Amino acid sequence: MSLLDADDLDLVAALQHAPRAPLSLLAEALGVSASTVGRRLARLESDRLLRVIGQLDWSVSGEGHPWHVWVTAEPGGAPEVARRLAELPGTTLVAVTAGTTDVYCSVLPERRADVRDLLTRSIPATPGVRSARSELVLSATAKSDAWRLPRLTDAQIHRLSVHAAPDTPTGPPPGPAPLTDDELRTLGLLAADGRTTAAQISRRLAIGQSTAYRLTQSLLQRGLVRPRVEIEPSLLGYALEAVVALTVSPGAITDVATALSTHPSARYVSTTAGHSCVVHQGVFRDERALADFLTHDLAELPGVTSFDVSIVLEALRRHWLDRADGRLADAASARDGG
Incomplete structure (x- = not known):
């Protein structure tokens, strides 16, 4: 797919660095008018190509940690199996x-x-499933909200980062504790739209604006919700997406996961309990970039003994958001499984 021009890509990159930045700041960083930024963002959203969501911490999106599941389908049945699996809660x-x-x-x-x-x-x-293998995610060294489209200058990144700092989590979430009704309702609004302002939350929940602001900042700073840009990698020029499941010697698991989390391709890197020790979900410009990753970058990591590769042909759902042909569904909830 190639529906975005250079200015669209710059806007996506700016939003990735500062998802909640006001239009005026985005415009200042990109050197255009706020009205231009507003029109572009509105078009991308109305065309269902982009959405800023709130990525919820695992502690509030479910009990326990996510599971990776690899499914073998009956011959010719993969698309229908995937559709049925996407319907499962x-x-x-x-x-x-x-x-x-x-x-x-x-x-x-x-x-x-x-x-x-x-x-x-x-x-x-599920009809059409021949076999399934599952592995429990123990920890994530990189999540999708950390991946950035490399288009901005250092000056632009600095300008955006300074203003986005209040929305950056200042530490890990606290220990298990019940959230208040207002916190849960605010989380729901931020999950659906990561750019929702305190004023909008105040009106939606019928609470004071100062209360809405404190709630929003508390949830953001505690890392219970992290605003992020949801858009298909193919729209950004990354034609290949791969899920690489690595077998690693026990003493090297942490080092391998940490190293992979800093790789430019990394969208989600996790350690697991299962046949695989580390799972790397990455995006690549083309086959050569993927080949370099597999034959050079992985080969240079001590402790990697083998790996299996699954190439993503079509994503039917990401982060609870259904999609088709690269476009987001008209309506869906947004939470995060990694």
Whole structure:
């Protein structure tokens, strides 16, 4: 897909650095008028190509951690299997793939008790599924909100970062504690639209604007919600997306995961309990870039003993957002499974 021009890409890059920045700041950083930025953003949203969502921390999006699931389908059945899996509650990402398996998905049920049924009954019993392999995510060293389109100058990044600083989490979320009703409702609004302002939250929830501001800043600074740009990588010039499951010697798992989290391709890097030790979900400009990653970058990491590659052919769902042909669904909720 090639529906974005250079100015659109610059705007996407600016939003990735400062998802909640006002139009005036985005315009200043990009050297255009605020009205121009507003029109471009409105067009991208109305064309269902881009949405700024709120990526919820695992502690509030479900019980426990996500699971990676690789599915082998009956011959010719991968697209229909993927569609059916996307309809299951708890599936956060579903993609038709080529390579090791036919469908890759990530699941994070709202309740830990639902995991057993989802992994042992619902997914294996889905018509067209021949087999399924699942692995528990233990930790994530890189999440999708950290990936950046490399288009901005250092000066532009600095200008945006300074103003976006209040929205940057200042530390890990606190220990388990019940959230208030107002916090939960505010999280819901920010998850659906990461650019929702305190004034808008005040009106929607019928609470004082100062209260809405304190709630919003508290949730952002505690890392319970992280605003992020949701857009298909192919629209940004990354024609290939791969899920690379690595087998790593036990003593090297942390070092390998940390190293991969800094790789330019990294959108989601996690350590797992299962056959794979580390899973790297990355985006690449073309086949040569993927080849360099597999034959050079991975080869230079001590401790990597083997890896399997699944190439994403079509994503039907990401972060609870359904999509088709690269466009986001008209209406969907937004949470994050990684």
